[in-house]
Amino acid sequence: MRFFTKKTLILAILIFIVVTVVGCGDKKSKEVTAPVNKPVEENVINSIEAFGTVEIKEERTIGLDFSARVEDVRVVEGQKVSKGDVLLILSLTEMMENLENKKEALELAKKELESIKEKSDINIKDLQAELKTQESLYQQDKEKLARKEVELKEESSADIKKLLSEIEFAKRSYQKVKKELADKEHLLAVGAITQYEFDQFEKKYDNEEEKLVGLEISLEKLKEDKRDEIEELEKALELKENKIVSLKLSLKENRSMMEKDSLAKEIEIKNLESDIKVLEDKLFAKSYLKGNKVIVDIDQGVVHNLSVVDGDIIGSDYKDKLLDIMDLSTVIVEAEVPEEFIKDVKLGAEATIVPLADSNREYHGKVMRISNMAIKDGGETIVLVEISIDDYDDFLLPSFNVDVEIVK
Numbered sequence: 001m002r003f004f005t006k007k008t009l010i011l012a013i014l015i016f017i018v019v020t021v022v023g024c025g026d027k028k029s030k031e032v033t034a035p036v037n038k039p040v041e042e043n044v045i046n047s048i049e050a051f052g053t054v055e056i057k058e059e060r061t062i063g064l065d066f067s068a069r070v071e072d073v074r075v076v077e078g079q080k081v082s083k084g085d086v087l088l089i090l091s092l093t094e095m096m097e098n099l100e101n102k103k104e105a106l107e108l109a110k111k112e113l114e115s116i117k118e119k120s121d122i123n124i125k126d127l128q129a130e131l132k133t134q135e136s137l138y139q140q141d142k143e144k145l146a147r148k149e150v151e152l153k154e155e156s157s158a159d160i161k162k163l164l165s166e167i168e169f170a171k172r173s174y175q176k177v178k179k180e181l182a183d184k185e186h187l188l189a190v191g192a193i194t195q196y197e198f199d200q201f202e203k204k205y206d207n208e209e210e211k212l213v214g215l216e217i218s219l220e221k222l223k224e225d226k227r228d229e230i231e232e233l234e235k236a237l238e239l240k241e242n243k244i245v246s247l248k249l250s251l252k253e254n255r256s257m258m259e260k261d262s263l264a265k266e267i268e269i270k271n272l273e274s275d276i277k278v279l280e281d282k283l284f285a286k287s288y289l290k291g292n293k294v295i296v297d298i299d300q301g302v303v304h305n306l307s308v309v310d311g312d313i314i315g316s317d318y319k320d321k322l323l324d325i326m327d328l329s330t331v332i333v334e335a336e337v338p339e340e341f342i343k344d345v346k347l348g349a350e351a352t353i354v355p356l357a358d359s360n361r362e363y364h365g366k367v368m369r370i371s372n373m374a375i376k377d378g379g380e381t382i383v384l385v386e387i388s389i390d391d392y393d394d395f396l397l398p399s400f401n402v403d404v405e406i407v408k
Contacts, residue, residue: 047405048344052335052353052387054400056326060298062087063322064289066095066282067315070308070322071292079303080394081296081325088294088308088322092283099279106272113265120258127254131247138240145233152226160226163219170212177208294322301325302398331392333365335404336382339374344408351387352405355396363396365389367406 072089075081151157155164181201188198283289287297304324314320333353337345345367353363369386387404389396 045408047407048337048341050335050337050341050385050404050406052333052402052404054355054389054396054398054402055332055334056302056328056398057330057332057386058327059304060288060301060325060327061321062288062294062325063320064090064282064314065320066279067313068092068095070310070312070314073306073308073310075303075306075323077303077306080328081301081303083296083299085296086293087288087296087303090292090294092292095279095283099276099283102272102276102279106269106276109265109269109272113262113269116258116261116265120254120261123254124251124258127247127251131244131251134240134244134247138237138244141233141237141240145230145237148226148230148233152223152230157226159222160219163215163222167212167215167219170208170215174208174212177205181205296325298325298327298329300328302328326398328392331389331396331398332368333387333389333402333404335385335387335406336377337385337406339381339383342370342374342383342385345370345383345385345406346408350407353387353389354403354405356401356403357397358395361395363389363391 069091070088071091074086074088081087151160155161184193184198184201187193188195288295302325304326305321306323308314308322314322333351335351347367347370349367351365351367353365355361355363365388367385368388371384374381374383385406387406
């Protein structure tokens, strides 16, 4: 019994050792052969997806700043148009009549200005000629007056000299006869001559005296006449002087009137020329207005906001806008990029555009502009990004919704 127990014990110990060794060997083998866990590679995202819409950056507003009537509307809302296409036919009768009336008024005003200057020139020339004549006559009379005054003062005129010479001769004759009369009185007193002879000589004396007095009276009369002549000359000179002043005043008034009338007419002409230029600019300077036709003046566009119908009156006193033309050369995609991705969007980055209207179509472009501000849109903060469409075609309509993929 004891042997069995010992034998059994030894067997149990051997079994335990074998099991232990085998167990340890398996564990070591597992540690050696166990596979190494490698880190899982993450999927790298190289683009940003966003939602966007097809937009037109520029619209051509077509309107009028004068009154006209719409005769025929040739397009409808949303119609695609090309350069030179007729949009509307207008009635410009009122404007053209107004322009012609202004031109006729301008021609008349120019003729009136010319007439004013011609008439004024004639009047001024006549006044200048009359003034010259009067000034010449005035100068002649002034010189004549000065000469007459000198002649009277200095007794140097021929008629005064003649009288003075006669008076001098008469005085000598008178003095001689007077002396002889005194001698005759002495001879009469001594009886050397008769009374009759004395009386006859005395008569001669009286004649000589009368002759001298008469000459002296004539001299005074001549001087008085000359003084009267001088007075008349002074009056005539004063009249001429007044006439000269009056002519000068008339000349000044005529010039002033001509300048005033000419200035008024020149202002009228300038105003008419300005009105005509304004009308011509309104009618002829607009690239979209050719005669009475409103045409497309951009390469390609779409009719938008058409606001008139046949028979409408348009212009400054009414509605002045006719329609808008969306310029297809400025078509872009406006993408809405969430704020958490905007840091990865760069100017010039390539983008792929897929319209929701046909997901089999694909367009390409580049980032042109990144807005400098963020906006709230349905509880989400987004940044607007403008993307060019390099291969744009007619399928891609304004306001189409598109999916955009922007390369980082």
